[in-house]
Amino acid sequence: MTEIRKHKMDGRIDHPDVKERIHQVIEDYDKKESAEPAPVFIGFSSDEGVERNKGRRGAAEGPFSVRDKLAGMPYTDPLYDYGTVMGTEDLESSQEALGSAVADILNKKDFPLIIGGGHETLYGHYLGVRKAHPDARIAVLNFDAHFDMRIEPMATSGTMFYQILKKDEDVDYFVMGIQHSGNTGTLFDTADALGVNYALMDDIRDSKKISDYMFKALENYDYVFATLCMDSVAEYAAPGVSMATPNGFTPVEIHGMIERLAKLENLISFDISEVAPPLDEDDRTSALAASIFHKFLITKDAVK
Numbered sequence: 001m002t003e004i005r006k007h008k009m010d011g012r013i014d015h016p017d018v019k020e021r022i023h024q025v026i027e028d029y030d031k032k033e034s035a036e037p038a039p040v041f042i043g044f045s046s047d048e049g050v051e052r053n054k055g056r057r058g059a060a061e062g063p064f065s066v067r068d069k070l071a072g073m074p075y076t077d078p079l080y081d082y083g084t085v086m087g088t089e090d091l092e093s094s095q096e097a098l099g100s101a102v103a104d105i106l107n108k109k110d111f112p113l114i115i116g117g118g119h120e121t122l123y124g125h126y127l128g129v130r131k132a133h134p135d136a137r138i139a140v141l142n143f144d145a146h147f148d149m150r151i152e153p154m155a156t157s158g159t160m161f162y163q164i165l166k167k168d169e170d171v172d173y174f175v176m177g178i179q180h181s182g183n184t185g186t187l188f189d190t191a192d193a194l195g196v197n198y199a200l201m202d203d204i205r206d207s208k209k210i211s212d213y214m215f216k217a218l219e220n221y222d223y224v225f226a227t228l229c230m231d232s233v234a235e236y237a238a239p240g241v242s243m244a245t246p247n248g249f250t251p252v253e254i255h256g257m258i259e260r261l262a263k264l265e266n267l268i269s270f271d272i273s274e275v276a277p278p279l280d281e282d283d284r285t286s287a288l289a290a291s292i293f294h295k296f297l298i299t300k301d302a303v304k
Contacts, residue, residue, distance in 0.1 A: 002086065003085075003086040006028070007081070009070070011024075020074055023072065025077070027080055029105075040111065041070075042081075042101055042102065042112055043062075043114070044116050046117045047087075047157075050157045057276070062116055062286070066286050066290050067081075069287045073291075082101060082105065082112075095155070100127075112125075112268075119148060119273045122148075122160045122273065126140065126225070133223055138222060139218050140227070145177055145245045145248055146243075149191060161175075165194045172195070173196045176257070178198050179248070225267070228271070232249055234247065239281045239285060240281065241285060255291070258292050259299050262299035272293065
């Protein structure tokens, strides 16, 4: 049986009688009694996919480090924590376990916020979405410097979207932040052959119409699920990743993108992956991922 590990949040308190930080309001999902939909954090402690992809390990510690950075952030609405799915060398079984947990949250009409883990987190995320909505027309939006569409004999942190598109004709793939420096001609050819909707980082910066088109197109699906690979963010702001990107999204740019994402009415789940604390500098990447989650939470609350 897959271990679900709990993680206690802690932090400062400004008023003994007022719960106004995440560590004060967050509750164990097992104890949720209200039928009112709420956001639910769930971790996926795995970097087996990164290892298979010949990357640098460390992302298995991401779910715990990001929670620590979230703990003290201001928040007053209901919020829950499912715990962390503890991955093993059997990546495929670990992804199935994550998928079952995500489906459980979705079937209860709650909103999964998944903390990876290597970007192999996304495939487990997908399994959960598809299990909860077996007949839906779905789009996945990826903020990433890489397509993650390698054709390999086994699943890695670089194969997920190829796996999804080859098995599921009712999923379309959108990706924003693609870098020429991170993708070979073969990967661009694969993306074109499978009808991927992609936006290059340079084009996003040259014209707001590019991101406007992508977000508008996403409105046409039954459901959207989204993922942010932290290697899409510039290395100076997110050094703690397996493969850093010098010219990625700035913190201001990625916060703006996530604000737009949170306003999508058909969005049902969101993950942030590839935070690797052992590779980080002064916890900058963990802190940025926590800030992005916080931006997502307060924006989504504002548009209820």
